[in-house]
Amino acid sequence: MLLRSLDAKGTFMDNITPGLPIICTDDLIFAHAEGVEHNYVRTAPMPDGQRHYIPLEIVGRVGDGVYLTVSSEELRKML
Known part of the structure; x- marks a missing residue:
């Protein structure tokens, strides 16, 4: 399983592919990725x-999913 951490240039952006689950620190799958747009992961329609x-x-990292560094509650407050 490939896991890459975000480096200073954000080079893992190419590893975020459509369909990957977006997973919060509390292990909740918030959504699925549709792609990357500018400095954001765009979710598939909710x-x-x-x-x-x-x-x-x-x-935080990308492997078999897009792993966030925030909980689902924190993420909801950001959006």
């Missing part, structure tokens, strides 16, 4: 039909 934009600065 049940309400909306896409959300998650700052790359809170991505």
